[in-house]
Amino acid sequence: MLVRCALALLAAALLLAAPARADGTVYRASGCGEYIFVSTPGGFSVLRADSGGAVKDGDYLVGDVERFGHSTLFDRTQNRSVFAQVAERNLTQAEIRQRVSLRCRSPLGDNPVSGYVTRASGCGNKIFVNTPQGFAVLERIAGGIVADGDTLTGNFSRPGRATVQDRQSGSSLVVFVEDLWLSRSAAERKMNAACRRQR
Numbered sequence: 001m002l003v004r005c006a007l008a009l010l011a012a013a014l015l016l017a018a019p020a021r022a023d024g025t026v027y028r029a030s031g032c033g034e035y036i037f038v039s040t041p042g043g044f045s046v047l048r049a050d051s052g053g054a055v056k057d058g059d060y061l062v063g064d065v066e067r068f069g070h071s072t073l074f075d076r077t078q079n080r081s082v083f084a085q086v087a088e089r090n091l092t093q094a095e096i097r098q099r100v101s102l103r104c105r106s107p108l109g110d111n112p113v114s115g116y117v118t119r120a121s122g123c124g125n126k127i128f129v130n131t132p133q134g135f136a137v138l139e140r141i142a143g144g145i146v147a148d149g150d151t152l153t154g155n156f157s158r159p160g161r162a163t164v165q166d167r168q169s170g171s172s173l174v175v176f177v178e179d180l181w182l183s184r185s186a187a188e189r190k191m192n193a194a195c196r197r198q199r
Contacts, residue, residue: 024060055082118187126178137178137187143175
């Protein structure tokens with residue numbers, strides 16, 4: 001009898017000591033391949049799943065999305081199991097936006113983006129472009145010279161290599177898209193760090 005009571009108390013203690021489960025809502029999965037970005041009570045988590053494309057933005061995942069390693073989750077929205085690996089957790093909004101911009105296709109798809117050059121002179125190979133979506137930071141790899149005020153058009157809606165057209169000079173440039181959709185203040189900080197002062 002004493003042994004049974006001790007075992008029952010031990011089982012109850014283990015159940016109470018088990019870590020709390022952290023469910024989450026899918027912040028972004030569309031266009032992200034195997035990556036799933038989840039909003040959790042503790043911040044944001046990054047998951048990698050073999051069937052990442054089956055999970056949709058806004059789906060509610062039940063299970064532990066805040067514990068490193070492999071997890072079996074249940075997608076309550078689609079009534080299906082999801083096997084995923086938690087790669088990062090407790091990220092801030094700014095950190096998750098950065099990871100989404102690196103891992104996911106832009107919602108703009110392959111549509112060309114157009115914007116005017118806010119600053120290129122005195123910035124070496126850096127080009128700061130103001131677009132309707134925010135500021136983009138490009139680094140010229142090859143092509144002609146870009147002047148402040150020129151209009152650039154091209155597929156620079158995601159990080160990586162892109163080709164853009166300068167409407168004023170008619171030249172084509174190959175650039176590396178370094179950063180996207182920055183606020184004016186964030187773009188100005190980068191300009192101050194990368195460019196010589198204008199006189």
